Amino acid sequence: MCRIFAEQTPxxxxxxxxxxxxxxxxxxxxxxxxxWTILEEIARQEGLSVAKFATKLHDEVLxxxxxxxxxxxxxxxSCLIYLSEGSRAPALMAAE
Numbered sequence: 001m002c003r004i005f006a007e008q009t010p011x012x013x014x015x016x017x018x019x020x021x022x023x024x025x026x027x028x029x030x031x032x033x034x035x036w037t038i039l040e041e042i043a044r045q046e047g048l049s050v051a052k053f054a055t056k057l058h059d060e061v062l063x064x065x066x067x068x069x070x071x072x073x074x075x076x077x078s079c080l081i082y083l084s085e086g087s088r089a090p091a092l093m094a095a096e
Contacts, residue, residue, distance in 0.1 A: 011033055012032070012033055012034045013032045013033070013034060014032065014033055015030050015031070015032060015033075016030070016031060016032070016033045016036055017029065017030045018031075018036065018050075020050070020051045020054055020055070021051060021055070022051075022054060022055050022058050022071075023055070023058065023059070023062075027071075029054075029071065029072055029075070030072065031072060031075060031076065035075065035076055035079050036050070038079040038082060038083065039053065039054070039075060039078075039079060041082075042078070042079070042082055054071075054075065057074070057075070057078065058071060061074065
């Protein structure tokens with residue numbers, strides 16, 4: 001089983017930093033390349049750019065919880081929810 005994980009290309013888990021404008025402020029986010037790929041897929045399904053999707057997510061969390069702690073971790077966990085729930089993830093999120 002370890003072979004499945006060990007045979008990944010280093011590029012897949014290499015950090016990639018991107019600058020995004022969120023809430024009118026420019027910020028840099030550092031995530032593994034695999035997470036950026038998943039975020040691109042989610043954003044595409046929503047008809048948004050990654051920056052607009054990230055802004056929308058940030059604003060919704062801010063509205064619901066009053067603050068956004070550790071946005072990079074929030075994005076990673078959002079990717080995990082998306083992968084574990086598949087196409088049902090947006091419907092589940094809307095229901096909450």
